[in-house]
Amino acid sequence: KQEVTQIPAALSVPEGENLVLNCSFTDSAIYNLQWFRQDPGKGLTSLLLIQSSQREQTSGRLNASLDKSSGRSTLYIAASQPGDSATYLCAVKANAGGTSYGKLTFGQGTILTVHP
């Protein structure tokens, strides 16, 4: 059974800091890994998706890396801003016979607060 763990559970930083969020998973047979952002009481916004054959993806100030063999991913946020305050979730999709179907297994999230 796939289990996803995110560390830390909460993080508070001053504006401008670079930060790293961690995600680990127990079963390395994944199809892809996705990072999401969730604002309080809202749905999920996809930030980055890394296919199992990729090592990293970048979008603006965000960079996500994947080390499938060790079951780890990191989300790096550069020059953090108060608007980055949200819960960040990572999710892995199982390799369902090489297809894109299948459930996402989520971690519990990291609550990020960036204060001015």
Added chain:
Amino acid sequence: DAGVTQSPTHLIKTRGQQVTLRCSPKSGHDTVSWYQQALGQGPQFIFQYYEEEERQRGNFPDRFSGHQFPNYSSELNVNALLLGDSALYLCASSSRGRSVQYFGPGTRLTVT
């Protein structure tokens, strides 16, 4: 282009009642997945529908059932509601052959 839409936004029900939640996928998407997110937790997979059939199911009791219509929209039904069913219910859609799932804003269900 409208994204994934869900209705209603909020719902309050009494223990033992039944509830139906609705989801319209993003244009061009044919696969719908449902997730339950309890307060302070990550979403938990309930089931996934493609071609009007349940293709995969998570660890949820039979009180949770669903349906997908020919236009790819979907319903989630929960019978005999329990207090523990109070959660944010999220719908996600995707297109065959593409991996990214797009999530709707969710339906907040409160069971009293």
